Amino acid sequence: MLAHQRQELILDAVRAHGGVRVADLVERLGVSEMTVRRDIGELSRQGLVARVHGGAAALGRSSEEPGFAAKSTLRTDAKRAVARAALRFAEPGASVALSAGTTTAALAAELPAVPGLTVLTNSPRVADLLHGQGPTVIQAGGVRTPSDALVGPVARASLTGLHVDVLFLGVHGLDVRAGLTTPNLLEADTNRALMDCAARVVVVADASKHGVVGLTSFAGLDAVDVLVTDDTLDPTDRTTLADHVGELVIAEPLEDLR
Structure with a gap:
């Protein structure tokens, strides 16, 4: 050929x-x-x-939103490493929220190891992964996006008045100037509502998300209590991001955890 x-x-x-x-x-x-x-x-x-x-x-264009299936085949080891590093922020008996996304789905697969969790999510995939696995699951409603998030006014209404200990938030992109971004305006509003529910915000994003800017920003990096990413992030970018978020956690490669 x-x-x-x-x-x-x-x-x-x-x-x-x-x-x-x-x-x-x-x-x-x-x-x-x-x-x-x-x-x-x-x-x-x-x-x-x-x-x-x-x-x-x-x-990628700022308004393009890749589907869940397309994203789920990329950087799978990095996402699993990030998920395992983020797991320590889910304490036994806590109430946690998970946004939609392939990295949060990887984290959901790890959560049954933590006893007594109550999980709030706007992701049908996360809810399906956790069904019958131990955690109590509360699913927000809304309109489904290409990335399998439930968003919009119904989602926001279903989140109003709820409070969780920690939110694990997946993002389309993150940038020092633009902050946390998404190509979907309704998802931006729903992500803000999820952040409003949480006492602590943990962003889970592999290194490929750094420098990506979607159509709309929904929060600055100063709103991020913890950013968990993988070890392929450039050393210079590590220093820059560490100056803008509360805590930067670099996940160990999977081979080092075996």
Whole structure:
């Protein structure tokens, strides 16, 4: 198969699913990892895809909202590492809230290990993961977004008057100037309502979220009590973010936790 044929297949996969992993392309195309990375690099140079850690993603625009399925295939180890590092902020018997997202879903998979939790969420996927697993689950209502969040006036109304010890918040992007951002205006309002419920806000976001700016900001970094991210974050960015959030936690790689 010629290089341009491989690259067309890669581009088709990215357009169809929003993102694709290097490992999947190696298996599908029957070529080496180096060849796949070279093809992705060429597509990135042409401005056709975004090169991300472990694969390629559709070019992001501030108003674009990738689907849950597309995001769930990217940086899975980093998200699991972040989830495990964030777990220590969920204390036995506490009330916690989880927003929608692939990283919060990874955290939800870890929460049954903590006894006596009450979990508030606007994510049907999080609710499904926790159903019958131990925690008491309260699900907010609303209109479903491409990222599987329940948002809008119904979601805000269902959150009014509720109080939780800690919110685990996933974000589309975070930036020193723009703060926490999302491409969805209704989700921005619902995220603010979730933050209003919480005594403590813990943002869970892998390093690829840093520098990403969605259509609307819903909070500044100074509203973040704890930011949990992975160890691929650039050292300079670590210093910058540590100056703007209450506490910066760098998750250990999964291989170090085994």
